[in-house]
Amino acid sequence: MQVKLNGEIREVPExxxxxxxxxxxxxxxxxxxxxxxxxxxxxxxxxxxALRAGDSVEIVAFVGGG
Amino acid sequence: xxxxxxxxxxxxxxxxLVGTGKYSDFATMQRALNAxxxxxxxxxxxxxxxxxxxxxxxxxxxxxxxxxxPNTAACFTAEEAIRTARLGRELEMGDLVKLEVIGDKRxxxxxVEGLVEAAKVLVKEGFIVLPYTNDDPVTARKxxxxxxxxxxxxGAPIGSGLGIRNPYNxxxxxxxxxxxxxxxxxxxxxxxxxxAMELGAVGVLMNTAIAEAKDPVLMAEAMREAVSAxxxxxxxxxxxxxxxxxxxxxxxxxxxx
Numbered sequence: 001m002q003v004k005l006n007g008e009i010r011e012v013p014e015x016x017x018x019x020x021x022x023x024x025x026x027x028x029x030x031x032x033x034x035x036x037x038x039x040x041x042x043x044x045x046x047x048x049x050a051l052r053a054g055d056s057v058e059i060v061a062f063v064g065g066g
Numbered sequence: 067x068x069x070x071x072x073x074x075x076x077x078x079x080x081x082x083l084v085g086t087g088k089y090s091d092f093a094t095m096q097r098a099l100n101a102x103x104x105x106x107x108x109x110x111x112x113x114x115x116x117x118x119x120x121x122x123x124x125x126x127x128x129x130x131x132x133x134x135x136p137n138t139a140a141c142f143t144a145e146e147a148i149r150t151a152r153l154g155r156e157l158e159m160g161d162l163v164k165l166e167v168i169g170d171k172r173x174x175x176x177x178v179e180g181l182v183e184a185a186k187v188l189v190k191e192g193f194i195v196l197p198y199t200n201d202d203p204v205t206a207r208k209x210x211x212x213x214x215x216x217x218x219x220x221g222a223p224i225g226s227g228l229g230i231r232n233p234y235n236x237x238x239x240x241x242x243x244x245x246x247x248x249x250x251x252x253x254x255x256x257x258x259x260x261x262a263m264e265l266g267a268v269g270v271l272m273n274t275a276i277a278e279a280k281d282p283v284l285m286a287e288a289m290r291e292a293v294s295a296x297x298x299x300x301x302x303x304x305x306x307x308x309x310x311x312x313x314x315x316x317x318x319x320x321x322x323x
Contacts, residue, residue, distance in 0.1 A: 006113040025116055031123055032114055033156035040152045058113065060153050062124055064095065065110025065139050066085030066224065066251075066273030 001053035012051065019046035021057070032061050069297065071246055071268050073215050074161070074194045076133065080105040081263065082293040083135070083248065085273025089282065092127040098276055099129055101286035107132045108164055108273065110139050111154045135196070137164040142177070144184035151188050163188060164218070164250075164271075165197045174224045178205040182212060189213035198250050201235040203242040210243045217243055218271060221262060222252025225274040229258040233265055240266045256285075256292035263296025264304065 001014050005021075012021060018041050022029050034041045035058040041049050051057065070079045084104040089095035099107060107128055128134070136154030141147035144167055151163040167184050169177030176199050185195045189212055197209050201219040209217050219239055222228035229252060230236065240247050246268035253259050253272040262270045270293055279285035 006116060027114065027116075031125070031157075033111070033153040035149065035153060038149060040156050042156060058153070059116070060111050060157070061114045062109040062134070062136070062154075062157055063112045064086040064089060064124055065137050066087045066108055066271075 001051075003051055003054065004056040006057070006059060015050045017047055018049045018051065018057075021051065022046065022059075025059075027059065032059050034059055069301075073196070073246075076162070076194070078105045078269075080290075081267075081269040081297055082259070082290055083108065083250075083269055083271035084276060084286070084289075085271070086124060086128065087273050088277035092122065092124065094282055095277070096127045096129065098282040098286040099132065101283045101290065102276065103290045105131075105133060106135045106162075106271075108135045108137050108271070109154075110137055111150050111157065133162070134158050134160060135162050135164050136160075137198075138166045138184075140168065141166060142168050142180075144180040144187070147180070147184040148187050151184075151193060152191075155193070161192060162194045163196065165195050176200050176220075178202065178208075181205070182208045185209055185214055186212040196248070201232045201239065203235065203238045206239045206243050206247070210245050214245065216246040216248055216268070218248045218250035220251040221249045221258065224251040226252055227254030227275060228252055229254050230261045230265070233261065236262070236265050236267070253289075256288040259289050259292040260296035260299070263293055264299050266300055269293070 002009055018034055037056050068079050070077050080103050082102055082104050083106040084102045085108045136158055138147040138150040141150050147167045167177045167180035168174055181197055185197050188195045195214045196216050196218055197214050198218050199205050206217045221230040248269040249262035249267045250271040253275045259270045276282050276286045
């Protein structure tokens with residue numbers, strides 16, 4: 001299925017969870033925050049939150065800023 | 067007695083707040099942060115670059131004793147700023163946010179209407195909202211009214227290094243609100259930071275003035291001393307300005323008189 005990931009359309013396995021997506025991408029969960037369809041998914045819900053086709057996912061981290 | 071100040075449950079002794087952007091490398095940033103003596107350090111929230119696996123994390127370079135202050139820089143609407151603040155909280159697990167709602171790309175001046183709107187929502191969600199605002203006393207009062215525990219008027223546009231352009235408005239803001247006033251943005255060199263503190267600011271937040279100095283570590287040290295000197299001068303109480311001289315040596319007992 002397709003989801004929008006950080007603004008780009010990506011093909012991901014059906015019913016993949018947020019935890020699964022992070023593992024699939026090789027991203028360490030503790031250093032990112034995740035938003036699905038403009039709502040934050042807290043870390044305790046990564047395992048239980050399954051993505052659906054067409055979801056808009058944002059994965060963010062801290063960068064230098066003022 | 068320590069000359070400290072507070073935001074909610076957080077108490078600080080350093081009055082210099084610094085950013086982490088624009089440094090040539092993380093090692094220089096780390097040395098500058100240490101030299102600044104800052105306790106509050108701003109960071110931005112951005113999309114993770116998924117093409118760079120194992121990319122070095124900024125956080126590893128920020129000294130552990132420093133408290134992170136996530137910002138909502140480059141957000142142009144209240145909605146974007148609110149979403150970014152929530153993501154920052156999820157990353158940091160803290161409650162502080164430097165709230166920016168920008169109204170104009172060229173000047174990066176705040177959109178004060180969006181700012182007050184976003185502040186209202188975030189305060190209700192339990193955030194300690196530090197709003198980056200214009201040097202406008204009316205907006206400062208509105209931000210205080212919606213529950214911001216401090217206001218952060220600009221000294222000059224972000225990254226401009228123009229210094230404290232309107233000291234009178236800053237003074238009026240300090241008279242208008244009861245919450246701490248921190249001067250955020252515009253500082254170019256040490257004397258600018260001292261001026262802000264002499265006016266009665268509780269603190270000064272800066273990034274570019276340190277990060278883009280030829281020697282960021284030395285400038286961080288200079289800023290630390292300037293903020294401290296300005297604070298002491300404010301507490302000491304300056305003399306009134308007079309148009310004419312007032313002799314420091316006795317005018318009597320002169321020889322040959």
